[in-house]
Amino acid sequence: MSSESATPKPYPEINTLECKACGRCILACPKKVLEKGTQLNERGYVFTVYKGEGCIGCASCFYACPEPNALSVHIPQK
Amino acid sequence: MEKIIQAQGLYKTFPRKGGAAPTATHYCPGCDHGVLHKLIGEAMAELGLQDRAVVISPVGCSVFAYYYFDAGNVQVAHGRAAAVATGISRVRDDAVIVSYQGDGDLASIGLNETMQAANRGEKIAVFFVNNTVYGMTGGQMAPTTLVGEKTETTPLGRDPRYAGYPLHMAELVNQLRAPVYVARVSFADVGRIRKARQAVRKALEIQRDGKGYAFVECLMACPTNLKLDAAGASRFIIDQMEKEFPPGVLRDRSAEAEAFARPGADYARETIENIYHLAEDHAPDAEHDPAAPTHAVKIAGFGGQGVLSMGILLARAGCAAGKNVSWYPSYGPEQRGGTANCGVVISGVKVGSPVIARPTVLVAMNRPSLEKFLGDVVDGWLVLYDAAMGEMPGREGVKMLAVPAHEIAEGAGSARATNTAMLGVMAGLAGFGIDEKFYLDAIARNFAAKPKLVPVNEAVFAAGKAWAQAHA
Numbered sequence: 001m002s003s004e005s006a007t008p009k010p011y012p013e014i015n016t017l018e019c020k021a022c023g024r025c026i027l028a029c030p031k032k033v034l035e036k037g038t039q040l041n042e043r044g045y046v047f048t049v050y051k052g053e054g055c056i057g058c059a060s061c062f063y064a065c066p067e068p069n070a071l072s073v074h075i076p077q078k
Numbered sequence: 079m080e081k082i083i084q085a086q087g088l089y090k091t092f093p094r095k096g097g098a099a100p101t102a103t104h105y106c107p108g109c110d111h112g113v114l115h116k117l118i119g120e121a122m123a124e125l126g127l128q129d130r131a132v133v134i135s136p137v138g139c140s141v142f143a144y145y146y147f148d149a150g151n152v153q154v155a156h157g158r159a160a161a162v163a164t165g166i167s168r169v170r171d172d173a174v175i176v177s178y179q180g181d182g183d184l185a186s187i188g189l190n191e192t193m194q195a196a197n198r199g200e201k202i203a204v205f206f207v208n209n210t211v212y213g214m215t216g217g218q219m220a221p222t223t224l225v226g227e228k229t230e231t232t233p234l235g236r237d238p239r240y241a242g243y244p245l246h247m248a249e250l251v252n253q254l255r256a257p258v259y260v261a262r263v264s265f266a267d268v269g270r271i272r273k274a275r276q277a278v279r280k281a282l283e284i285q286r287d288g289k290g291y292a293f294v295e296c297l298m299a300c301p302t303n304l305k306l307d308a309a310g311a312s313r314f315i316i317d318q319m320e321k322e323f324p325p326g327v328l329r330d331r332s333a334e335a336e337a338f339a340r341p342g343a344d345y346a347r348e349t350i351e352n353i354y355h356l357a358e359d360h361a362p363d364a365e366h367d368p369a370a371p372t373h374a375v376k377i378a379g380f381g382g383q384g385v386l387s388m389g390i391l392l393a394r395a396g397c398a399a400g401k402n403v404s405w406y407p408s409y410g411p412e413q414r415g416g417t418a419n420c421g422v423v424i425s426g427v428k429v430g431s432p433v434i435a436r437p438t439v440l441v442a443m444n445r446p447s448l449e450k451f452l453g454d455v456v457d458g459w460l461v462l463y464d465a466a467m468g469e470m471p472g473r474e475g476v477k478m479l480a481v482p483a484h485e486i487a488e489g490a491g492s493a494r495a496t497n498t499a500m501l502g503v504m505a506g507l508a509g510f511g512i513d514e515k516f517y518l519d520a521i522a523r524n525f526a527a528k529p530k531l532v533p534v535n536e537a538v539f540a541a542g543k544a545w546a547q548a549h550a
Contacts, residue, residue, distance in 0.1 A: 008080070017101070018101060018102055020102070020106075020107035020108070021107060022107040022108030022301070022308050023108070023307065023308040023309075024108055024308045026308075027267070027308055027309060027312065028267065028268035043098075043099060043102070045107070059083045060268040062083050062084070063113070063116070063117075063268055063271050063272060063275065064113065064267075064268045064271060065112075065113070065116075066103070066105060066107075066108060066109055066110060066111065066112025066113045066116075067102060067103060067112055068085035068088045068103065068112060068115065068116055068119070068146065069085065069090070069101050069102070070102075072082050072083060072084035072085075073082070073083040073084075074080050074081075074082050075080060075081045075082075075083065076079070076080045076081075077079040077080055077081050078079070
């Protein structure tokens, strides 16, 4: 998540071990803030990564992701 | 403070699955099963249904759905989800039943009971995964395979001249009167998945309220067998599947439908005994008496001559007398006119087989039966045949008697009771160690629904016995 702003912003949390690199979250993201990473996880998948900023907390990635434990979305509440 | 959108209604780890990755599903990368699992789990959790829910895992890739759902789980034989769901619903009226099935399971082997359950309006939320292909077994044609689509078993593409057309399950179910909700949703992209989420929730709300049958067809792609990446899978669903299977809500009666409210089943012992007259119609436990001879009685004739009921009367008398008894009928599919026979075994020990190869007593009510079974009778024993067929050639080593059963019965008051006359003759000659009162008891029970037939048959029985004593 962005560190330059004082107000907390939404962000996706990718459990890199569980990601199977299908790419559906990347297609689903309306802000194009997810991308294919460069590292393999220990199960052999090149897991998806968050670019670090721009998430609007819409959870489209979450609903597109088939792996129950791979992706969650954190949305700050006032 | 923050809100975390994450999977609900599913286990955090999957110990039933085990293996090297007990926190990951067994599904291939990009498979929509996981997406649908998450939608169902979320709806169950948010509607507070997990403790009432029974998720039925089918046969197919989702055979292991019970690894994942944090609810009651059952895994059933191929195509049998609707039958098992019905059973669960009937014994647990409050259960929220989620039947999760693929196209091979639901639309092929399980098509009949799917339609029957839908037609009964069973309280089931059916999630029907249509991905046009058999996934688990390696990509064979499914009932839903598109025309021209290549699979392992349609390598040149599905040709309707050989393989027919894709089965439209949502439309088929929608022909029926009972279903409350029928929808088809698509998993091609996240916008469509959000619509699917609403349909999943609606189907479970209907179950929460006990309103009846909900059917949600889910259009998905099988990335492995159709060799598609995520973008290709999305295009396949939108460009091809949705053209053949238009998404939409075909029916929604959820607002006006009322809770099913079946009357509760009454399995009290007293109720069952009353229904089946068990209190007044039962036999004492058989006595173990290895010294008593075992009799094997074959009674044969045309259907309609009363040969089966003669056997039942004899068997009932034996039961009442504390014998071990079997009655075993054999007849054709026709109600009247074909050949029929039965075998009655009466023994002091448990009857091993009710099938009689060597009768000690043969009762033949017509000539073909006499000719068929005469050779089987044990030497030294007895053959009774209806005198109406004339005097028949005898067989060495057995006693043969032509019994004028019709005349005996008519003389005692009922020409129709020839079988009771024959029973009386048999009782008079062979006896089987059964006291007369048990025969009379059997007659009284047998005709309990028509009481005026009891004295007539008693008289015919007595006349038969008297005839036997005169001809012994």
